Amino acid sequence: MANKEKITRHSPLVRLIHWSVVFSTFTLILSGMFQLPLAKRYFIDQIPGLTWSSNYRVTVMLHYIAALVLLSAVSFHVVYHLIRKEFNLLPRKGDLRESYLIIKSMFGFGEEPKSDKYLAEQRLAYVYMAFSFFLIIVTGIIKIIKNLPSVTLSDGFLDWTTNIHNLATFMIIFGIIAHLGAFVIKANWPLLPSMFTGKVDLEYVKHRHSKWYEKLQK
Ligand code: HEM
Numbered sequence: 457m458a459n460k461e462k463i464t465r466h467s468p469l470v471r472l473i474h475w476s477v478v479f480s481t482f483t484l485i486l487s488g489m490f491q492l493p494l495a496k497r498y499f500i501d502q503i504p505g506l507t508w509s510s511n512y513r514v515t516v517m518l519h520y521i522a523a524l525v526l527l528s529a530v531s532f533h534v535v536y537h538l539i540r541k542e543f544n545l546l547p548r549k550g551d552l553r554e555s556y557l558i559i560k561s562m563f564g565f566g567e568e569p570k571s572d573k574y575l576a577e578q579r580l581a582y583v584y585m586a587f588s589f590f591l592i593i594v595t596g597i598i599k600i601i602k603n604l605p606s607v608t609l610s611d612g613f614l615d616w617t618t619n620i621h622n623l624a625t626f627m628i629i630f631g632i633i634a635h636l637g638a639f640v641i642k643a644n645w646p647l648l649p650s651m652f653t654g655k656v657d658l659e660y661v662k663h664r665h666s667k668w669y670e671k672l673q674k
């Protein structure tokens with residue numbers, strides 16, 4: 457716990473990992489799309505300062521560097537929380553029903569159930585994101601192996617790899633839209649500062665994350 461009014465929710469390290477994932481993911485989405493090759497087709501490479509966007513050597517290099525940042529951040533995230541035994545974001549029994557109750561209460565029907573550190577719908581969104589990132593990373597690594605001069609993989613296998621890589625791209629874009637969409641809803645505004653300053657209001661935690669608050673007091 458921090459001072460009287462605020463409670464620490466995310467450490468600087470956790471925030472650094474979150475923003476590394478954000479920065480690398482946006483770079484991967486852009487450089488991946490440019491490779492498709494959307495930059496030439498839609499004249500993005502005509503925009504001053506963006507002439508490189510249709511240069512395959514540049515976009516593929518950007519994609520590799522961002523992939524390295526993403527892989528480092530994701531590996532760190534997994535090992536860090538395993539060692540610290542922090543499993544707050546993993547789904548629990550009854551999360552589907554609880555999410556329904558939370559959404560219903562946002563429209564003024566019924567009481568919102570007491571939440572732990574994260575809401576049930578955040579835990580469900582997390583597995584969705586984790587699964588999408590898992591797909592994109594595994595297929596991305598296969599694509600890197602394919603690019604090695606000494607390796608030849610069958611066309612059918614590579615087709616599947618590319619299709620899953622592209623499907624996961626859309627799954628991630630959809631996930632990001634939903635993640636940002638959640639912060640449009642007023643009830644979730646108090647969570648916003650947590651990924652910037654690391655802190656949230658004590659009063660908010662007391663009434664919405666009361667299960668978490670009880671644990672913090674112990
Ligand atoms: C959010 C993350 C990512 C997004 C949105 C993304 C998106 C894309 C897109 C749209 C393409 C072009 C279409 C294609 O050739 O399949 C592509 C290609 C590729 N991606 Fe990703 N990707 C991501 C992460 C990764 C990661 C983590 C790796 C490596 C571990 C990776 C490795 C590759 C490789 C090697 C290619 C093909 C380059 C080539 O040989 O032309 N990607 N990616």
Ligand code: HEM
Binds near residue numbers: 478479581582635650
């Ligand atoms: C690639 C894009 C992004 C990914 C993959 C991502 C992923 C995540 C994940 C997994 C969490 C933890 C649980 C959750 O709240 O769902 C989280 C939390 C958070 N993210 Fe993001 N995020 C992205 C972009 C952003 C952006 C652009 C913002 C800025 C508005 C943002 C703000 C937050 C905040 C405020 C939290 C904390 C919520 C809480 O404490 O409960 N995220 N993000």
